[in-house]
Amino acid sequence: MKVEYINPFIEAAQSVIKILCGIDAVLGKVYLRSSPFSVNQVVIMIGVIGRIKGQVCFELSIETAKKIASSMMGGMPVAELDEISKSAVSEMGNMIMGNTTTIFANKSISIDITPPSLLTGEKIEISNKFSTIVVPLELEGVGTISINVAVEEVL
Amino acid sequence: MLRNTDVIELWKESENLMKRVLIVDDASFMRMAIKIILQKSGFEVIGEAENGVVGIKKYQELQPDLVTMDITMPEMTGIEALKEITKFDPKAKVVMVSAMGQQAMVREAIVNGAKSFIVKPFKEDHVVETLNKILEM
Numbered sequence: 001m002k003v004e005y006i007n008p009f010i011e012a013a014q015s016v017i018k019i020l021c022g023i024d025a026v027l028g029k030v031y032l033r034s035s036p037f038s039v040n041q042v043v044i045m046i047g048v049i050g051r052i053k054g055q056v057c058f059e060l061s062i063e064t065a066k067k068i069a070s071s072m073m074g075g076m077p078v079a080e081l082d083e084i085s086k087s088a089v090s091e092m093g094n095m096i097m098g099n100t101t102t103i104f105a106n107k108s109i110s111i112d113i114t115p116p117s118l119l120t121g122e123k124i125e126i127s128n129k130f131s132t133i134v135v136p137l138e139l140e141g142v143g144t145i146s147i148n149v150a151v152e153e154v155l
Numbered sequence: 156m157l158r159n160t161d162v163i164e165l166w167k168e169s170e171n172l173m174k175r176v177l178i179v180d181d182a183s184f185m186r187m188a189i190k191i192i193l194q195k196s197g198f199e200v201i202g203e204a205e206n207g208v209v210g211i212k213k214y215q216e217l218q219p220d221l222v223t224m225d226i227t228m229p230e231m232t233g234i235e236a237l238k239e240i241t242k243f244d245p246k247a248k249v250v251m252v253s254a255m256g257q258q259a260m261v262r263e264a265i266v267n268g269a270k271s272f273i274v275k276p277f278k279e280d281h282v283v284e285t286l287n288k289i290l291e292m
Contacts, residue, residue, distance in 0.1 A: 019276045072184070087184035094182065094227065095275050098254020102274075105257030113255070115181055115229050 002153075004107070005052060006030070009147055010135055012099035020092060021071040021142060028136035033148070036127040041065075042081070043119045043126075044093035050111035051104075054130055054151030058093045062120070064143030065089045071142075081120070090116040096147075174290060175201040177217060179210035179236065180225040180252070185275075189223055189252070189282070196283045207231025211239045214247070221286055224269070226253035226260065234263060241268035248289050252277070 010027060017025040042065045044058040060068075062081050069085035070078040072092065078085050097113045104111050126132075128150040135147040176198050178186050183205075190200045202217050204210040206228045214222060222240065226233035233251060240247045251264045256274035264272055270289045273282060 016276060069184075072188075084184055084187065087182045091182045091184050091275075095254040098227065098256070098275065101255050102257040105259060110259070113227060115227055 005151065005153070006133055006135065006149060008100045008103035008107075009056070009096070009149055010137075012103055013096045013135075013137055013145070013147060016092065016096045016099055017137070017139065017145075020095070021068060021139065023139055023142065025137040025139050025145070028138055028144070030136075031134050033132040033134055035129070035131065035150075036125050037132065038123045038125050039146075039148070040122065040124070041120060042089065043124055044090055045117045045119065046093055046097045047114035048097075048111055048151055049114075050154070051109045052111055052151045052153050054149075055128060056097060056151070057126060057148040058096070059146040059148060060089075061143055064139070064145065067142045068092060086118050086120075090118045093118075173199065174221060175199050175217070175219045176221045176223065176286075177202045177204065177210070177213055177219040178223050179204045179207070179213075179228075179233065180223070181205050181228040182225075185225065185252075192279050192282055193286070196286075198286070207233060207236030207239075210236045211243070214240050215243060218244075220248065221289065222247065222249040223252045223273075223286075224249050226251060226255055226264075234267060237264065237269055238267050248292070250285060250289060252282075 014025045039059045041062045042060050046056050048054055065081055066078045069088040072088040093116045101111050130150045130152050132148045132150040137145045178189050180186050186203045193200055202213045204213045208231045224233040237249050249269050250271045251269045252273045254275040261272045271285050
């Protein structure tokens with residue numbers, strides 16, 4: 001997996017989070033995970049097809065998800081991660097991935113994405129065909145969003 | 156004393172109040188967010204649909220003045236729904252509202268009859284301005 005395939009995800013996530021939450025998402029240390037791996041609490045899964053294919057999972061805590069949903073709903077307090085808040089957080093994933101496809105398109109790499117699926121639970125185990133690159137983004141006062149990118153180039 | 160131009164402005168505003176909008180988006184959050192923005196600006200949201208198939212059905216039933224249409228949706232994409240709606244009503248005013256703003260996508264939407272393209276995340280003012288512009292077309 002080339003760096004040029006990871007950077008668009010980071011660029012799109014930082015720009016979308018800035019608009020939705022009004023804060024900077026600071027890039028943490030990127031690392032590799034082998035399959036299967038366990039994730040916690042909230043996962044948004046979006047499939048990628050086209051010149052690169054695979055799966056992208058956004059991983060965050062329930063507390064972080066609630067804070068993001070609240071920002072997206074104009075600061076309305078979110079006590080429970082209910083269906084509308086889940087929809088808001090899923091939509092953030094969709095926006096980040098949509099913006100990622102636009103950045104790829106500008107590099108003449110054509111990809112498409114699936115609608116998001118949101119999973120919640122303790123110790124969700126994910127098995128992917130490819131090894132996963134984890135991109136942690138730190139949002140001050142909100143928490144961490146880890147983007148798990150498991151994609152391969154289609155030649 | 157009202158001048159003629161004031162009367163025209165008032166008339167335009169009252170016209171706007173009656174503009175009926177259909178919102179098509181798979182995310183309930185997004186439908187709610189668009190609905191709140193439109194209602195604040197004097198549009199009437201007459202229907203919502205969670206995918207392209209339902210979108211077409213509701214368009215035929217309700218015959219709205221405007222449609223906001225997402226692209227990435229289950230069952231049927233917004234582009235497919237746009238094609239069907241334009242086939243049914245060549246004068247349909249459909250605005251795409253999508254997170255995928257690449258040129259090829261915008262071009263495909265416009266070629267198939269979309270009147271404008273709003274990229275998510277959007278600014279409230281931009282949505283209202285775009286819809287008003289289309290209504291004047």
